[in-house]
Amino acid sequence: MSNPNKQVPIRGLFIDGKEVPASQPELLDVLNPATGEMLAQISHATDADVDKAVKSSAKAFSSSEWSAMSNRTRAKLINKLADVFEANLEEIYTLETANNGRSLNETRAQVSRLPDFFRYNAGLAIARRDSVIPVDGNYLNYTLRTPIGVVGNSTPFNHPLMIMVKSLAPTLASGCTTVVKPSEYTPLTTLRLAELFVEAGLPPGVFNVITGLGPSTGKALAEHPGLAKWVLTGGTEAGRITGALAGSNFAHQTLELGGKTPVLVFDDFNVDQAVNYAAFGAFIGAGQTCICGSRQIVQAKIYDEFVEKLAAKAKSIRIGNPIDPTVQLGPVVSARQQQRVLKYIDIGLNEDKARLVAGGKVPTDASMKDGFFVEPTVFADVTRDMRIFQEEVFGPFVSVTKFTTEEEGLELANDSPFGLAGAIRTNDVTRAHRVAAKLKCGIVWVNDHHRLDPASPWGGIKDSGIGRECGTESFDQHFETKSVMIRLDDAPFDWYKDTASQPRLN
Known part of the structure; x- marks a missing residue:
């Protein structure tokens, strides 16, 4: 507080x-989201x-x-x-x-x-x-x-x-x-x-x-x-x-x-590495990124193993005051954002009827009671008609969906009004290029996530x-x-005297 x-x-x-x-006296409070403490007050222009x-x-x-x-x-x-x-x-x-x-x-x-x-x-x-x-x-x-x-x-x-x-x-x-x-x-x-x-x-x-x-x-x-x-x-x-x-x-x-980044995980890719990338893509910045890897779309052969290991990974992440260098996940930015994430957890449980396998609550540790924390949350068995598959949450929240064929996986990945980023996990080079070309988005990562460089164009399509x-x-x-168009010819010009010999595009 x-x-x-x-x-x-x-x-x-x-x-x-x-x-x-500012020309008016009204001030806005700026809070530390980990403690609720007021850091400053700013002018309202x-x-x-x-x-x-x-x-x-x-x-x-x-x-x-x-x-x-x-x-x-x-x-x-x-x-x-x-x-x-x-x-x-x-x-x-x-x-x-x-x-x-x-x-x-x-x-x-x-x-x-x-x-x-x-x-x-x-x-x-x-x-x-x-x-x-x-x-x-x-x-x-x-x-x-x-x-x-x-x-x-x-x-x-x-x-x-x-x-x-x-x-x-x-x-x-x-x-x-x-x-x-x-x-x-x-x-x-x-x-x-x-x-x-x-x-x-x-x-x-x-x-x-x-x-x-x-x-x-x-x-x-x-x-x-x-x-x-x-x-x-x-x-x-x-x-x-x-x-x-x-x-x-x-x-x-x-x-x-906005974004709702699909991550296509093919069964030729190492499951442990895919899980590590999934946690990184979904929970960095407490999931408050427009390129959050929030839709993990996983091939059927490795689906169960992936879900089990991602749930365990999410539960292992250390939550707390972000100023502590041992902490791996801080709060979301505000009480309003915390309530938004909790609302989508409720939607996932009670409206979509998805399977919650990790998180879903506010941490009970007394040291976090005044901050805006949410546990890293994983829902499994998510289908394309569910709100948590389609709508941006903007928090430490990830869904996992099963697919069988490459065509089905692409169809699921592209089933979104958003088109900012997409990601692919595969060791098949030809598949990587083929799928990257078919993903409907402005940025694609193959076997990586959240990679940005000053020289690399960044932006999306659709919504x-x-x-x-x-x-x-x-x-x-x-x-x-x-x-600037400069005529380099000094020959006389008279359009109305010699029109036929003067081809023009105007």
Whole structure:
């Protein structure tokens, strides 16, 4: 429980290179999900605050300090930001773990990779080239790319820095500016990174941070006419709502939305290894990942052994305060999220009538009574018509479904409105390629899970969103492309005198 008598920091908005108060006094509590303790209070930005932040970023985008910066100078600055990030990792690990409840070891493994996103995009800033296009006739045709402008970015609670950095790195390296609205549950590391980057020399206004609730602050940012691009990582419904708002202003969009990742486990693969991957895919981050391996689809020959061993693995996972380096599973982010997971456990038991083989409860240990914990939960004998097979839970929750043939397995895997990621467990190389090509999703892992690289495009299809993060795909989406056509012939031109001899495509 939070202690009302304990002094906690009150955080303002970060606009124009400094922390400023919001235009209204309302504050939102930020809790440690492992203990219920209040970590800080944050400002609830109004429409006027959002407008101030967007205008600050627009001004910075147009300023000579930023817009006239050469690609090589910008790349040097982006590399410096990576170095500053890396120099402060220990502080950031601890703050992120306290704020979102992910175990310290998981946080360290993930966040330590993030400086490389800036270095990769700094390299793209130097390496970028515009095209010279061969066209019919005596013409020179080339393209000019210019940064699109202000990018609005709404980030979720599950990976506060990682998901923000996937957008921030190409935004800055391309010469755009940004206004970020972090989740109201997990804003603290985003605010700290903005401070560090300005101290490192990032011009004021290039990276602004506003805090507040999604239906108010987030809505005001998504629909702001000053945005050139809207980026959201969140639920599918939030994507539909904010995508329509941003679309009314014809803003570019990248939306990474919900997921219900199928994992096809074939009987030629080692069962123990498949179980280890299943636990990793399902329970990392307390299952609060859009690519959570939540649907294990297992071939009949190894199905019973797989279920037995996965249940045992889930029961062996050490749950507790994530700041303890021996803890393997922390809490979900909030009481609301805890109740959501418990609701789906009830659905699995009483509506779907699936077989619960592990977990399904809140831990009874007294040390966890004030946190938002749920045991790692495994349901077996799940069929495609069950809600727990079709609907995203976003917690430490996994279902296991049996299949016989490859065709049946693919049909089950693709039976979903989502299409973010999929995974395959097999030692058959030809099968791996064949099945990967037929999975309807944007990311496929073969004999792995949760693997991400700054150079590898990331995103989904169907209800899992549009656009791509990471790779050259993301970097290129931060530019407008202008085609320049130059006539290289001095021969006289008079369309109305000699029409027949002048073939044209206009």
